[in-house]
Amino acid sequence: MGNCKKQDRKRPELDINEISKRIKFESKQIQKTFGDIEELLKKSQRLMQRLLTNRNNRMVNGNTFFNVAEAPAAAPIVPIPPQTPEALLQITDFQRILLINISEQLERLQTLRAALRAILVSGAATISEISEEAPVQALIFAEILAEDLSVAQREIQEVRNNLRNLVLTLAGTFVI
């Protein structure tokens, strides 16, 4: 598995069928992982919306609290200690760190998507360009593309795993 990338010297199986199989396999894995990521993004969207709603509610309640408190004959219905409006606006530091990390994974995903496009689209164009003159080189290049695809595939899985951990942890910060 891990040591099959250094076969470049000998290339015992520089075989177009093998290369095709490998490309198909990596592509299927990528599509499957994108499916997992889709579910995780739905979950993280829900959590973030909830965070935003909680924050907004706290703002509204906070304002009512201040208004009520300022009203002349208001009943003392204030069991919660008074908070500054700034404090009411904030999410916890931990949630903040999680959100920053989630954002980083989202960016990474965009980058990987661009990389996939480059591998497959420019790759196909390059192979087509050189295959007439140098079919063997075209095949060697195709093998490199398959390896690139497999590296991208593993990175996408890593993003999925990171997202999964981050989203689960974020969900754990809601204690109601």
Added chain:
Amino acid sequence: MGNCKKHHDGDLDIRDLIKLLESENNQIESSFEGIEELLRRNEKLAEQLLGIRTKRGKY
């Protein structure tokens, strides 16, 4: 390079490989479409919550 014998007598030829790359790209693109909008919404929500722009990697 004498041992690179298979590229013409295999089941597939280089043209099939090119087609394969293109069709896998299309499949990957369409599987990514499902997350495209979610990605945007997630980014936007994170921005709102963090109070900063995260798009260009500025933290």
